[in-house]
Amino acid sequence: MAPPIYVLGTGLSHNGSAVLLKNGQVCVGIEKERISRKKHDGGNDTLAIQYCLDAEGISLSDVSLVVQCANFDIPDRNQFRGERIFATVNKPEIINISHHLAHAYSAVGTSPFSECAVMVIDGCGSPLNQFLSMHPEQKKNIDSSFLNETEMICEKDSFYHFDGQKLTPLIKDFSKMSGATTTELKLPTTEHSIGGFYAAVSLYVFGDMDDVGKLMGLAPFGNAKGFNFNAFEFQSGSLLVTNNWKKHFTNPSKGYEYFKKHFSYYANVAKWAQEQVEKAVITCIANRLEQFPHKNLCYTGGVALNAVANAKLEDAKIAKNIYFEPAAGDNGLALGCAYYGWLDYLKMPKVSHDGSTCFGKQYSEKQINEALQEKSNKNYNKKKFETDEPLILYCAQKLNEGKTIAWFQSGSEFGPRSLGRRSILAHPGIEGMKAHINKNIKFREDFRPFAPAVLKEKVSDYFESGRNSPYMILVDKTRPEYLKELCNVTHCDGSARVQTVEETWNPRFVKLLNEFEKQSGIGVLLNTSLNKKGMPIVETPKEALYLFEISALDILILENTVVEKDNLTN
Template identity: 30%
Template sequence: MLILGISAFYHDSAAAIIEDGEVIAAAQEERFTRKKHDPDFPVNAARFCLEYAGRSINEVDAVVFYDKPLLKFERLLETYYAYAPKGLKSFMMSMPVWLKEKLFLKTLIWEALDTIEKVDRKKVKLLFPEHHLSHAASAFYPSSYDRAAILTIDGVGEWATASICLGEGNKITILKELDFPHSLGLLYSAVTYFCGFKVNSGEYKLMGLAPYGNPNSQQVERFVNIIKNNLVEVKADGSIFLNQDYFNYATGLRMVYDDKWEQLFGFPRRDSESLLEQNHCDLALAIQQVTEEVVLNLGKEAKKLTNADYLCMAGGVALNCVANGKLDDAKIFKEIFITPAAGDAGGALGAAYAAHYIYYGNERKVDPAKLDALKGSYLGTEHSDMEILSVAKKYRAPYKQFDTEDALVEKAAALIADGNIIGWHQGRMEFGPRALGARSIIADARNPEMQKKLNLKIKYREGFRPFAPVVPIEDVSEYFEHEGNSPYMLLVKKVKESRRIPYPANFDAKELLDKLYFLRSDIPSITHIDYSARIQTVHRETNLRFWKLLNEFKKITGYSVMVNTSFNVRGEPIVNTPEDSYRCFMRTDMDYLIIGNFIFDKKDQPEWKEKDDWRNEFSLD
């Protein structure tokens, strides 16, 4: 049985294909179009999935869209009606789009698929599971658990903004839902907006900014109280109630009423790219603390309702790896699995899984010996030597080709140990927002200058943003207060106390820029200001070459941990093709590019003739 899943028309559109319950391929449309968070129908991603599977569109049993558009339209109408006459301008702007596109979504999908290959509409089914069911399926079905609680949290689907489910065998039972307009995801996005970052894009920046807040200050405590007394009522069962007097997202064109928030917090909404102040840091910490409280409450409620030993998580809020780490530390469950494409892109995969197991009722077979069924999330495109050589020829790019993997890995490890920054393009592209060693920029975590250099000269982004460590699973407890798996970079844990460097006197009183480059540990480039790190564990079963590289680096330096960040610059999607990688390499201060068995040395490359500046080409995301 062959099923194609689709997510589209909001943000992060994607396609995924599964055959007889096995995921074959999955990719986000942005990687092909080079438009960050591309919401358009994923024609390119769907074409890739079909080609990788070696199948025609008419061999597909079903095409499955990740939510129910008519139910979403019902929510939109009911919301505008409930708040009338407020929101008339927003209503008048949104209705033409809905009437033209969303209400005729079936036709749009068929027409888009016809551009790949003419579809026999009598043969191929078109299915529409609910949004949060797609999220739940994306987490439970690829997990190694036969029975687990499932927690989904995001902005909003059709009506639901969070759900608690029970997964058993091939079944998912929805036990409890929280409905719009009350949403933890939208609350977090509202603060993201007020702090000057983009909604549906900058939430992870807010999470990274939070540790610069002063946890011992009265201001953070005051902000938490303001949030809980005015904006949101937090209940013990994980449900929340948002005071709509302060929010404008239900019927307006913005997230919040700026003037009311300014009166509450005592400072105005920050303009994008303007100077970050302590107020913004403290507010980021306050909302992070409230978010963690709600997530813990939801975890406890999920345990209470299911009495399950294991938990699966999905939805955009499941990308809040700090909250995930706190939930894991609470030991409510024996183990937590968070699907790597937890946001809307992952809905494509979840929709396909939901059709396979729920609609068609197929048997589910679980292999507890495996981490999961997602193959390390390496589900995207891969490229041949011929394609790499074609790019080298096009740009007249000198290179060195290695005959064996071991020789390549030895050279790469030595280059990194010498302080070089490497663009690392290997194997199949990752599915999801994190680079996991297939389309990565890697460097030496021991280098105290590396965070600054990567942020300002490679990524062209804000200097406060932290970088993640990558470490072989066998060595994770040598560096971090964690002994389990974290293959998808979705858990934040503390660096081991023995590796930390104590704060200087009055550190909390310093401004953000003064705190930024304080030496915090013996692996400073991946140690955040609160001694935390967003860990990726590497497993030889899913990425042998990356695992070998880390172990070779350990032979040279005594350390098996490196910096791993996504292979892109700010505002740009992660690279996909060898040409994407070469262009990014030449337009930044990276030292070497390694694609497959080919190494390109920046010093040997011809002058880059394209004078465009990515710092101006892409806005902050």
Template identity: 50%
Template sequence: MDTYILGTGLSHDGSTVLLKNGKILVAIEKERLTRVKHDGGNDFNTVQYCLDFAGIKASDLALIVQASNFENNISPGQYAGRRYFDGYIQTPVITLSHHLAHAWSAVGMSPFEECNVMIVDGAGSPYAQCLDLEGTTTPSYPFSNGMYCEKDSFYHFNGKTLIPLFKDFSEVKLFQECHSLKLPTNYHSIGGLYHAASQYCFGNMNDVGKLMGLAPFGILNGKPPLFKLESGIIEVLYKNVDAYFNKPSSGYDTFKNDFKHYADMARWVQDETEKAIIYLFKERSKLYPHANFAYAGGVALNAVANFKLRRSGIVKNLYTQPAAGDNGIAIGCAYYGWHEILGQQKASIPDHVFFGRSYSNDDVEKALSDAGIIGNTAFSINQTTKFVALTAEELGRGKVVGWFQGGAEFGPRALGHRSILADPRIKDIKNHINSAIKFREDFRPFAPSVRIDDVQKYFIHGWESPYMILIDEIKPEWKNQLDGIVHRDGTCRVQTVTSAFNPDFYQLISDFEAITGIGVLLNTSLNRKGMPIVETPAEALSLFLSGAIDVLVLNNFIICKHHDLLL
């Protein structure tokens, strides 16, 4: 009899994951269904999605494990509406603390039989709600005098048990409103300061990826440290924050009119964040030295800091959980249930992150019909088994392609199932996609997708990076030719592709190389600014029709615009 465990994350960036016999069967982020970026809270629709995919009922679940920030301190409206488990009291429901869920997500997804685990984010659970305090070293804070929440946690996984070794906390000083949620700003956390800098530069605390992209346009100008790094503890130096964070942006016009100031601030915060992360790994490694590290929490998505950490040599083998942010805590909940509650051994790890449901050709045909494309002379539709080779030809002609295949990626990066693709050699391709398709700022970079066989040909370090959460440096001889995927500082957030991970995408890159002599594609997510990555064929078509994507590939359907008939 099959054993199903459901993990669900109720924080911002909510999600639900279903394990079948210890392996991920399906997973979905709430924002993909509601179309509200970073959506969280009530999980009815994500649970329904997973149960429908599996063809089971909630009563078929062996166990439900959930986690959020601030279980007892969230605004009452967060869970508004009926939850799927109402009335199913025969299925045990377990609530997990935040960093423990992050940690199990890293352990469950990692390739290591044994490893250290580092969790770094903005804020986790309050001290009183943490389930992993026994045997853990924590600094002495007046926990009874305020709300102190997790800011970084360190564990060791010995192959069977996750052992907490050190947890640091910080008092919560401020609450920010985000959709229906009230999210914490942890006073002394790395992630909290990074979110604050995002709010300062862009007027939005969730534009942390944009902040990382802005940093190379700035200079340091001899600014003082932002963190006190002492005795293994990280504290924000607020006297330095207050001295420089004195012109908060009120929106894009403010930002654009003082671009240099905000770029310099982004560079400062990024540089200080890198130092703090390296310090943290160095100090925690002294507590329990080990060659392997699994890493999660929102700060783990900082691809530039990951590069600096890897280059430092402090960690020999680093695995960063692809959905390291709060969208990944549902994975940790599910794995916790499998290992800790049911006492099962670690199952084989997934070899991809395409955990969404696939859409059939019938779904595609219905979407085409509903969009009025079938029979419309402004478009051509070609359903063919040669869709990969023909798509490579379109890319070789300079077309921008929307690429929709199989189940959606779980996590923040488009990895070849929900992607916008282009030839990186095209002059000004970055500006074209940013302005006419993504409708976003012109400083935002694009990633290269390259076969693992060729990564050392184009990039200096040539590291394996299947999930696009590690940067590399372009080799000088390719910088001008591949300008579309090279950022201001000569770096690229690389995705390495194997035939096992994504056979059609691997073949597409191979066919593109056969045509152009270049084995690299520009790859960005199939969405526009402020929009979650598309989930359905209908959403992909809507994006295709409202912007400058030339060709859309839905499964084996190739839809081309005849631009002269669309004028």
């Protein structure tokens, strides 16, 4: 039997990651921040690569090809913000691809389509000169106005066709980088980036341009009727950010207390910005599909994580089928690198993906026990269930009683959402639960929302559109008759960022949802990531125990082991 073919993808931008394909299928993948415990960590990739090799039980010599991607850099084999794992060996071969191409391959590799169009929209991609140095054959596809530009210009949005094996660029738009002036509303990326615009408004509202997800959560509290101006215009096939809107925003946040004092104002700004992004995304993608129609569309890049805009895009019906890449941000670059290596460079056939985003390694009972032993001085009650049924019965009962559960199961999710492997679970309808989790477990702002997890086949019972949303990146509207029962997972405008749970890759979570419905009459659970504000999602049992210790979590489930605090009432 021939040895397996391993292709390693590595992303070295912020939100760095590594992914290993085995014979064309993902066998392991991890974001660097999950191991280093530094939010949005990137740069040197040795830590993430070693995790993948160890999880698969192989060495670097077993890898056939490495494909890498970093924004604004073509990384050296030996050094990139420290010595790399490749420094002392000549093999495997390392090749480079551009930022948007990595995004695009991450989508087509995991999508259900054998042929499709692909749209990439983000904050900023590769500079044109680096793009051409990596892909010189693409020069003929670049507009002459971009080739003649003397200032640095970077990928802004890209539109491709995938024929089942290879991506062909159809439209690539570039933009100059923003000028050197420093104002609260200076776009941190290119001059005409949707992602850059949203980051600039995030900085204005929160004082942090990385809080774009928080901005989407704030928007439902606002009203944009007082803002009768636009941030975007479409000219000659290119989406541009105007400058006129900036003059209307002269009151940047001066800290959290100031933000709370002027909450309504900042919520209105967030609502306006959200609506601008929604219109811009639909306008841009509709234009591309008008020129190159296709029934199947893959959508990726950081802007594709905007769940509200995604739902509006789906409702616009500009494509029959849309696949939203769950790791659409830069954490997905390694995934795209690996798929490029398999499909384009090695010219191997696409292997069907099962839809799972759970690429992390599983922790053994021995590792769990070792972590528990370190906490032997704590007054925790521990017990182990040998089979699923009593564990599920116990968890459903406690959730129905109003207890909060840290749910640690199997390999962790790849991407920004916890989908039932590293989750905090709670009752969706007990009054005050949302505020309790935000304040005493997540240690974050009280307006931040939580997601409803629901069985795929029951989503239409509780939500109006009944969207299939396995990755928690589409919103829906909670049906009016369930607003009270789902008060902790429904935004103030009636919307909810739904997760539809599938048995094929989340069987234990399905069992829990079924049992909770039997006991409570509600087939929905509150689901949020197993972390606190500013902390990457928990990866190891030790980290889960740390969060359990410092927060008001009631119960921790580590695979089949239950950990309770001694003050838990039974």
